[in-house]
Amino acid sequence: MKIDRRLLINFDWVFLGVVLLIGVIGILNIYSASHNLYVRGEPLYTKQTYWLLAGLMMMIVTFSVDYHTIVRHAYLIYALSIALLFLVSLYGDITHGSQRWLVLWGFSFQPSELMKLVLIIILARYFSDNAQKGYHLGTILILLAIVGVPFYMVARQPDLGTAMFLVLLFVSIVVFVGVGKRLFIWAVSGGMVLAPLCWFVLKDYQKERILTFLNPERDPLGTGYHIIQSIIAIGSGSLWGKGFLKGTQTQLKFLPEQQTDFAFSVFAEEWGFMGVVVLLFIFLALILWSLKITRNSRDLPGALLAFGVTMFVFWGIFINIGMVLGLFPVVGIPLPFFSYGGSSMVVLMMGAGLLMNVSMRRFILQP
Amino acid sequence: MFGNRDRLDNYDPKKFRKKIRVVTWLVLCAFFVLIARMWYLQIVRGDTLRQRSENNRIRIQEIKPLRGLIVDTHGDILVDNQPSFDISIIPEIAKDVVGIEDRLRKLCDWKEGGLFFEQSLLTVGKPFVPVRVARNIGRDKLAVVETNSLDLPGVIVDVVPVREYIYGKMMAHILGYVGEISAFELEGSAPATYRPDDIVGKYGIEKYLDGPLKGKSGGEQVEVDVAGRRLNVLGRIDPTSGYRIVLNIDSDLQKVCWDAFREKAGTVIVMDPRTGAIMAMVSRPSFDPNLFNRGISAEDWKELTTNPLCPLQDRAISGQYPPGSTYKMIVAVAALEEGLITEETEISCDGTYQMGNRTFRCWKKRGHGTVDLHRAIVESCDVYFYHLGEMLGVDKLAEYARRLGFGSRTGISLPGEKAGLVPTKEWKLRRFKEPWQKGETTSLSIGQGFALVTPLQLLRAYCALANGGTLYRPRLVKRIETEDGQTIGEFPPESEGSIPVSRENIDIVKHALWGAVNEPHGTGWALKRKEKDVCGKTGTAQVISLPEDDEDQKDEVPYRFKDHALFVCFAPYAAPTVAVAVVVEHGGHGGSAAAPIARRVIDGYFNLQQKRHVR
Numbered sequence A: 001m002k003i004d005r006r007l008l009i010n011f012d013w014v015f016l017g018v019v020l021l022i023g024v025i026g027i028l029n030i031y032s033a034s035h036n037l038y039v040r041g042e043p044l045y046t047k048q049t050y051w052l053l054a055g056l057m058m059m060i061v062t063f064s065v066d067y068h069t070i071v072r073h074a075y076l077i078y079a080l081s082i083a084l085l086f087l088v089s090l091y092g093d094i095t096h097g098s099q100r101w102l103v104l105w106g107f108s109f110q111p112s113e114l115m116k117l118v119l120i121i122i123l124a125r126y127f128s129d130n131a132q133k134g135y136h137l138g139t140i141l142i143l144l145a146i147v148g149v150p151f152y153m154v155a156r157q158p159d160l161g162t163a164m165f166l167v168l169l170f171v172s173i174v175v176f177v178g179v180g181k182r183l184f185i186w187a188v189s190g191g192m193v194l195a196p197l198c199w200f201v202l203k204d205y206q207k208e209r210i211l212t213f214l215n216p217e218r219d220p221l222g223t224g225y226h227i228i229q230s231i232i233a234i235g236s237g238s239l240w241g242k243g244f245l246k247g248t249q250t251q252l253k254f255l256p257e258q259q260t261d262f263a264f265s266v267f268a269e270e271w272g273f274m275g276v277v278v279l280l281f282i283f284l285a286l287i288l289w290s291l292k293i294t295r296n297s298r299d300l301p302g303a304l305l306a307f308g309v310t311m312f313v314f315w316g317i318f319i320n321i322g323m324v325l326g327l328f329p330v331v332g333i334p335l336p337f338f339s340y341g342g343s344s345m346v347v348l349m350m351g352a353g354l355l356m357n358v359s360m361r362r363f364i365l366q367p
Numbered sequence B: 001m002f003g004n005r006d007r008l009d010n011y012d013p014k015k016f017r018k019k020i021r022v023v024t025w026l027v028l029c030a031f032f033v034l035i036a037r038m039w040y041l042q043i044v045r046g047d048t049l050r051q052r053s054e055n056n057r058i059r060i061q062e063i064k065p066l067r068g069l070i071v072d073t074h075g076d077i078l079v080d081n082q083p084s085f086d087i088s089i090i091p092e093i094a095k096d097v098v099g100i101e102d103r104l105r106k107l108c109d110w111k112e113g114g115l116f117f118e119q120s121l122l123t124v125g126k127p128f129v130p131v132r133v134a135r136n137i138g139r140d141k142l143a144v145v146e147t148n149s150l151d152l153p154g155v156i157v158d159v160v161p162v163r164e165y166i167y168g169k170m171m172a173h174i175l176g177y178v179g180e181i182s183a184f185e186l187e188g189s190a191p192a193t194y195r196p197d198d199i200v201g202k203y204g205i206e207k208y209l210d211g212p213l214k215g216k217s218g219g220e221q222v223e224v225d226v227a228g229r230r231l232n233v234l235g236r237i238d239p240t241s242g243y244r245i246v247l248n249i250d251s252d253l254q255k256v257c258w259d260a261f262r263e264k265a266g267t268v269i270v271m272d273p274r275t276g277a278i279m280a281m282v283s284r285p286s287f288d289p290n291l292f293n294r295g296i297s298a299e300d301w302k303e304l305t306t307n308p309l310c311p312l313q314d315r316a317i318s319g320q321y322p323p324g325s326t327y328k329m330i331v332a333v334a335a336l337e338e339g340l341i342t343e344e345t346e347i348s349c350d351g352t353y354q355m356g357n358r359t360f361r362c363w364k365k366r367g368h369g370t371v372d373l374h375r376a377i378v379e380s381c382d383v384y385f386y387h388l389g390e391m392l393g394v395d396k397l398a399e400y401a402r403r404l405g406f407g408s409r410t411g412i413s414l415p416g417e418k419a420g421l422v423p424t425k426e427w428k429l430r431r432f433k434e435p436w437q438k439g440e441t442t443s444l445s446i447g448q449g450f451a452l453v454t455p456l457q458l459l460r461a462y463c464a465l466a467n468g469g470t471l472y473r474p475r476l477v478k479r480i481e482t483e484d485g486q487t488i489g490e491f492p493p494e495s496e497g498s499i500p501v502s503r504e505n506i507d508i509v510k511h512a513l514w515g516a517v518n519e520p521h522g523t524g525w526a527l528k529r530k531e532k533d534v535c536g537k538t539g540t541a542q543v544i545s546l547p548e549d550d551e552d553q554k555d556e557v558p559y560r561f562k563d564h565a566l567f568v569c570f571a572p573y574a575a576p577t578v579a580v581a582v583v584v585e586h587g588g589h590g591g592s593a594a595a596p597i598a599r600r601v602i603d604g605y606f607n608l609q610q611k612r613h614v615r
Helices: A005-009 A013-034 A044-064 A067-072 A074-091 A111-129 A137-155 A160-177 A181-198 A204-214 A223-236 A263-296 A300-324 A342-360 B013-044 B046-057 B097-108 B119-124 B139-147 B168-175 B183-188 B204-208 B210-214 B251-260 B298-306 B324-337 B373-378 B382-392 B394-403 B425-432 B438-444 B455-466 B503-518 B548-556 B590-614
Strands: A093-095 A098-104 A107-109 B058-063 B077-089 B131-137 B155-165 B178-180 B199-201 B218-224 B230-237 B244-247 B266-271 B278-284 B347-349 B352-355 B358-361 B369-371 B470-472 B477-481 B487-490 B495-498 B535-541 B564-571 B578-584
Touching: A013 A044, A013 A263, A013 A342, A044 A342, A067 A074, A067 A111, A067 A300, A067 A342, A074 A098, A074 A111, A074 A137, A107 A342, A111 A137, A111 A160, A111 A300, A111 A342, A137 A160, A160 A300, A160 B013, A223 A263, A223 A300, A223 B013, A223 B046, A263 A300, A263 A342, A263 B013, A300 A342, A300 B013, B013 B046, B046 B058, B058 B230, B077 B097, B077 B139, B077 B168, B097 B131, B097 B139, B131 B139, B131 B155, B139 B155, B155 B168, B168 B204, B168 B251, B168 B278, B199 B204, B199 B210, B204 B210, B251 B266, B251 B278, B251 B590, B266 B455, B266 B590, B324 B373, B324 B382, B324 B394, B324 B455, B324 B503, B324 B535, B324 B564, B324 B590, B347 B382, B352 B382, B352 B438, B358 B382, B358 B438, B369 B373, B373 B382, B373 B503, B382 B394, B382 B438, B394 B438, B455 B470, B455 B503, B455 B564, B455 B578, B503 B535, B503 B564, B535 B590, B564 B590, B578 B590
Parallel strands: none
Antiparallel strands: A093 A098, A098 A107, B058 B218, B077 B131, B077 B155, B178 B199, B218 B230, B244 B477, B266 B278, B266 B578, B347 B369, B352 B358, B470 B495, B477 B487, B535 B564, B564 B578
């Protein structure tokens, strides 16, 4: 295969640089959160470095292959992902009462993370194919099926956080593509009617989390403990932070899940408001750059892919940080490129690859 | 290729550009919200939350002070602190807590209940905080635990100081005992003086002087992690031990008293008539205050509280007895002072005394014949005093009794002292809604009837006669000093004024008291010694009055109806240095039951004096 010179010229070094910067800050942060934590085998920060490198390789794959080829195989990819989710429900590892992990050749892997990216790809394909068709009962049912099947499978793991995240991605893309006013009103009002009904479907621990979110002090040693300790950690960072490796909440392990979902709290405690503002500006730069890629994309599948991945990253940032700040209930959404976690890192790097794919092919017309 | 081929041409970026602009604004808003929230938490609430994070990691751990020692007048230790051993289990290290507990139980041969384990503590979520499973284990069990420590992971031994009452029962009522503070005591105390698990004095000196004894807690600031594991000691303030209490008690003399008193129930008090210092004070039956160390067992407590002889009662200060003939001294000095009689006044005793339609008898059936005051006291003639009582009247008598210290607490530094009772006409009317009967004065003049005294009051009054007229407050505590001997407070003799009796009249009475011991027919004859002349007065306090004719059957009277035997004395006659009061509950005659005890105590006292002099 001959490499088009234009691809190299248009290669998005800025984007790659920002992603790697966040990844490295994340690894340093994980070092702080886990250096005195006893783990069997490799320390977590080393593992995360490997995951970042593995993610880079996957990224090369996802930007090398023309995104049109990827979109063309969307249905196959979707089917394979659904199959993986199905395998999880059969053979998945159960940790903390939920079945989310698939262990393959010694690597554990979360197919539900991959599903987030696959959902973007298949929606890019579907809307590209049916852009002119508009909405009627048939298309609505197909769309509901596309999101409904993975939603159901992830929700019953149970991992309601990730399942809701799929819905959020879906809604973001649908709204972006464009929805008639009437349908929009119907969907919103339908959602408002259905949402309270969901209460009865929720598991007890999920209800508990929502109630605790509304009032963390109602169970300070149980489910509210996480969020209280997180807020204490963040707030105690004050303006300048306690210093790298000096966060007491982190080092004395008052902060739960500190290398994964609450990684941001560790950062906020040790680096303070100044550090947080810098980090948030880096994240903001990443999102704005992604939106620029979306805007400059050459065609509809490219725009949809770029937008989908942008939303994937944006919602991850907003929900995760909002959660550790006590703005949202505690859900297991990692902070993109930052939290510890192989599946999330690799999938996000693949997503980043897709963005770069779209970015560097913006001037190339599909033959 | 896929799908509709001409869709590429249909792609209209303009349509999306507008949407992207909206999305960009929404993203900016979202980031603004995050930063605003961050500002609120880190800048606005930063200090508060920093404080909370400090509270999370820093614990203040109290270091309990050592309780002060109590020593006797010569510096011999009466109450010491001894290490006691508690066993705790650290759940996180023990892992199999139930298994470890079983092993402990087997190794130490503990019965069920010897160990207690609060299972619920396991779930609190501080797995590095030790959970106490047994208190105050013996040294044999300690040895077993120590030698098997490798098989008992997570089992730790805490050394906790406990009180050791070296003389056990002998000084129980003086020293008292300690225990964990009760909710009631905690509520009643001044704020910040006590904490819920403090050990406080519950009785005796331990209670009365708990403040000086308890010392001041120190503290340690430690850094802990989320599991409660101690990581660093950040600061430490050492505790200050409690003050040492020096008592006037002489432990050797106390032992003499303890050994001298062999009867079931009663008390012996030894006081220095020159200063009011209490040199010994025994109350029987007694209890072992060491039982209370680290919590008394339910059985022991039940036995102490249900025992009909009430071992917990300090009879010296809270036993209230009719004074019997020992009260005659008050009647005598009152009559002398009021000028109703003189030393020479003679009254004829034929064994009976008529008051209205009641006949009062003298203890000597045949009567004493004609007696003067001296003989009346020496032989304890009841009829003589019936007459004096009639002359004085109850209220005059009460006035003198009060000024000799009866009817009110002596103010000894012990909790639970009783005031006794000095009856008056007004009191009777108030108490019974009935007027005073003349016959009641007659009873009162020989110390029967309503009058109640505590042995300590009686001794104090006699001391006032012995020292020529000064009423001293009985003093148990000599000095309070710091651990290294620096005096904090001293308690010099405390005069509570002079008794309203002239020197001559005191001498008359004193001489009569000498006669009661040293002259033939004296009621205290049992006490007569050659070397030191003792002055004393017997008393026999009726518990119920028996028909006169049953005199011979008195021995068959059930214990609880037998008379109380009293004896008060001081020596030597010329310049008394020691005074002793003995009460034998239901002991019978003062002369035969109480006086021999007093004799042994007086002998013991002078022997000790001599020994110390030789040394």
